[in-house]
Amino acid sequence: MTANKRSNGDHVGELLSGYIDGELTQQQRQRVELHCEACTECKVELAELRALRGEVGNARLSEFGEDVWREKMNDPTVQVSRGIGWLLFLGGILIAAGIGIYEFIVDSSIEPWVKFLFAAIYGGLALLFLSVLRQRLIERKTDKYEDVEI
């Protein structure tokens, strides 16, 4: 059996792909290089796979450029629908919370000290949330990249 006509088991196979992608260990790389010096079949295949990789890389598989995606991201319909979504979501939460608080306050079956305890817990949580929110908003306002439009 000559070096050029080895059985499939002797060829380096998938290592050729790893070689052109630079994903092999030094030992594997040396193995491929030594093999290709002696095996024309693998040498040709290596060249073909490398060319193929280049061709796929250069093929324009999407006709949409960066500008198109930038416009799509800034699409007013998306902006408006997102705004409405947030408005509905937050509005719903506020109304539900308001009703809950009202029911809790007017409920005569709950002892006043229990009401006070729950008011302290939830009031504290609300204050913590508002302070974090305020901090985030201040950070956002002072973000020097905020006005950079893409």
Place this chain on the structure above:
Amino acid sequence: MRQELAQLGGGAHALAIQILGNVDDAADAVHDAFETALSRPDAYDAAKGPLKPWFLRVVRNRCIDMLRRRRGDAVPVDSLIDARATPDEALITAQRAFAIKRALATIPSDQREIVVLRDYLDLSYAEIADVLRIAPGTVMSRLHRARLALKEALNTDDS
């Protein structure tokens, strides 16, 4: 983040076309992925890796959802080829690009994906494994099989 996402749009669209087989559906998938990424920016953790493979995974998941809704992943071969591009385009490179698109359309979807992720989007094997949710050790063999299939398809097309 918006800037980076806009730059990734073209590549993500190319990947989505290979999965969905339709240019417009692919654009919708990328658009949905943009919305996901922008509405939940915390979902991306920079400490876990670059944005590119993460965003491509979001796009791929979206495409898979769309395929499930279609109930089947059969992609008509012709739909993968952009009708606007014709072999009559003057440049040889354009003809070759057309041949690549046509050959890609004839190989299985999973093979198209992996070839596009590596050769078009230039992802490393580790990133490909992350996007496809497969073991890193299987990337090389899968990719090699896909490249051989693509080469075969090109040769058949040429002859």
